[in-house]
Amino acid sequence: MSKTILITGASSGIGKATAIHFQKQGWNVIATMRTPEKETELNELENVQLEKLDVLDLESIDHAINNGISRFGRIDAIVNNAGYGAYGPLESFPRENIIKQFNTNVIGLMDVTKAIIPHFRANKDGVIVNISSIGGQMTFALGSLYHGTKFAVEGISESLHYEMAAIGVKVKIVEPGFIATDFGGRSFDFQAGEIEEYKPLINALMQQWQNPNNTVTPPSLVAEVIFKAVTDDSEQLRYRAGDDANFLLDSRKKMTDDEFFKMMNSQLGN
Template identity: 55%
Template sequence: MNKTILITGSSAGIGKAAAQYFAAKGWNVIATMRSPEKETELTTSDNIFVTRLDVQEKDSMQQVIAEGIKRFGKIDVLLNNAGYGLFGPFELATDAQIKQQFDVNVFGLMHLTQAILPHFRANKGGTIINVSSMGGRITFPIVSLYHATKFAVEGFSESLAYELSALNIKVKLVEPGAIATGFDTAANFTGNPEITDYDDFVQGFLNLWGSKTQERTTAAAVAEVIYEAATDGTSRLRYIAGEDARELLQVRMSGEERYHEHMQQHWMPEMK
């Protein structure tokens, strides 16, 4: 029997690339998204089951899992990929923006993980792969809330890996750098037209970010890393995707003082 992966956020970017890559490798894929009626590419493959799932709707998760099991027999891997970025000064974020950032990036991931675990325990095995970010271990200005969610995913995943190891259930983290998916251009922004004190700094950082991230890792390349995490048979926790992520994380691991000096020198905009 071919193995099966359930993927969240499959309508675009890393999620869609992963669905296509795993399907090409002979896997069955449960490709979930908020608006499956709009999907035209993934629906052409017999081994891809496209279905609706909004990770903010906890009550529908068990039904999606049951439908996937009915279609393919069992689920071997859960890929928690759904997520988005909230950019901008923290002071200007609304309560609703803060809540949604955590609902999607953290609580949705946790709820779906909880929902799949009974199936993995019954099968005496399974793998959970959480798409984090280099932003789960390093930080940039004006992305504090996104970073907060990814740091949460990192800590949650690392601890969970320990407690599930005795049940033959693996937990993996994939940490991409800047990806050519339009992720940051599609990000939500905090803002308040009455507060302009941050404007020059924000624009300065966005210009810096644009100039430093012109060469990006493709979603397809990240999908290959995800496949490695799903199939290498090890208990390795972290998988880095992208040379920019690799370089910055190496700086981080070289020591706090060097890391902070590097970020101040290379990632802070020059202010007049």
């Protein structure tokens, strides 16, 4: 009997690549997104069910899970991928954007997870994969909102793995580096603002992001790492995705705060 995975944020990027990868490996896929009526690729694949799910809408979460179980009998794994990145000076962000960042990346993730746990507990089995980032272990300038949410995802996941072990469920964290679709896409919210003092930092950061020598990871590689996390049957908690993730996280662990800040500031011309 084929296993079944539910993926949030499956309309593009990592979520879509993960849906395609699992389907190719013979899994049933519940691909969830806010506007499934606009999807033109996943709906053509066998054993892929599109479901409307907005992580800010509790009713849509329950509806997607119940529909998936109704069609495929059970859900064996879930990937909490939906989210977005807010970058810019904290001063420049309206409060509603701050709330949206945390509601989407943290509260929404917890609501989806909480909704699937009774099903996993009844089966005494299941895998929860939470998509974090290198930004859940280290920070970059102007990312106080985004990094705040990813640090939260790391803490939630690490703590959750203890209680889930008691009911036979595994928790995994996947930490991608820079993804080819990160910047300028639908899931990126940059607020530069008009405050003069921040403009040199903003300009320096923009130049770094646009550097053609930067290493970026294709979503398909992250999908492969997610597949390993779901299927390796290990107790491993964290999985890195991308050469830049390995380099930056290893560098962060080896350096003192002062050494790391000096390296990062040098990249910004400071």
